[in-house]
Amino acid sequence: MGQRLRKNLTGYAFISPFIIGFLCFTLVPMAISLYLSFTKYNLFAPPRWIGFDNYIKMFTGDPKYVHSLKVTLLYVFIGVPLRLGFALFVAMILNTRSRMVGAYRTMYYLPSIIGGSVAVSIMWRNIFSDTGIINGMLGFFGLGPVSWFGNPNAALFMLITLSVWQFGSSMLIFLAGLKNISGEMYEAASVDGASFLRKFFKITLPLLSSVILFNMVMQTISAFMTFVPAYIISKGEGGPMDGTMLYSLYLFRQAFMFNNMGYASAMAWVMLLLVGIMTGILFKTSKSWVFYESGEESEPWRTIKSNGLSIIFSSAGLLLSCCTRYFGWSSAPSRRAASYL
């Protein structure tokens, strides 16, 4: 018994940094944020309980919020598929070349490494400026200059292209997935006279579906939280005409420019709920389109799948169920999630 206790204590001693950090910097803040979301709080006066007013105001009394939500959903729903499509395309090209692959990978991965920085956002701002290279190219083809900073749709397009350009990390994950599909399968299909498109839809996509799901979930979450490019490109204003007012930026403005801490907390919880619902939907529908190959897979993918995927999705489910339970909805996904843990 004493030995068992010691064993437990050693385990907890090792993971104690995480436990302390989780309690202090995640769990307690989450509780505070939930509480604040029901209050009016400006940092200077004590929080005042106002019930659901923040949530009600968000959807009925704040057109700017609804607009930022729209812009963000556009950014996510257009940006993420484009980014994934592009990433898959490049991964397939890289998968066919055997020589110089290292150099290609470097070239293609570099944008992701530097892509999140202020410097690149500034560069992007300049590329799309009135006299920038994009308008220069349009001029070359005889097309008039586009005022990227005058038109809200053009400005959002600019942000989306930047996000598509940062495709490197999902591309590498696709590449790892593609490497796992055995060449024999393609050979057999070729013998049977299958066309390239047929091979792509019948072999590549199904065998890659779990990887696609994984990328989709991670990219959706990170796209939802995009802050730096919008902040830099619009100089923190979200302009033109709120065209680049992404959710995170609006939350930041409400919290730290207008000192509406309660309102910002409520926004954060709606975001958590939305992300939870989106991952939940991906997780739920994945059963019909994700194909898990039976038999042996190579080591990295097996571990990612068995540990990463299942736990990530189960925790997404848990997150969702925490949210839905809070709002009094059904908690069906949580039972499935619990079975993974």
Next chain:
Amino acid sequence: MTAQTLLPHPWEWGNYAKGWEGVAGYSFGVFIKNSFVIVIVATFGAVFSSSLVAFGFARNKFIGHGLWFGIMMMTLMLPADVVLVPQYIIYTKLNWLDSIRPIVIPQFFGVPFFIFLMLQFIRTIPAELDEAATIDGCGKFRLYYKIILPLIRPSMATAAIFSFYWRWEDLLGPVLYLNSPSKYTVSMGLKMFLDSESVSNWGPMFAMSVLSLTPVMLIFFIFQKQIVDGISTSGLKG
């Protein structure tokens, strides 16, 4: 890859000198020094504590193992915005504002992404090694320190590189927590350039943008293989 090659201007090395002078009386050297201090302290904390936690999860059986592991993976997916406001309030109450403490101290409690990365790596180390060491009278901490730690160096390097990138390009943290320009980071220095933007400022600003990317590029080219392998075996970067 530099901004210059995209611009039709003649070469002007003077931009670098002009940019280096910085903004508001603070030279860019100050910002670079500040960034390096944050990056080094934060990276040390993140890598060290994450390796400890990863070892805890990988090589110890304890009650609640699955629960804590689940929680750890859950925090990996938690949008940071949810805790942004309360964290700011907590740091204000702790009087941590205008110091690097809110940016570096949380790193000392482990970073879920790094924990997962190292955990996956430790799993590939045969358990027989542990058994042999235990029979020889090696305690758990010695096992971690003497045997596992040297073996997981590759994954620690990957984590260190990522930590470097994330802290180097971090803007939100410095914007929220650093108020006096003498404590600003490179990202914030660039942002200040942008705020005081005028036609004559573009050159120096781009010079400094390029300069700010230099450490990032250098590390990338030196550790290219490490990064690509690290990513393709863990496959978790968002």
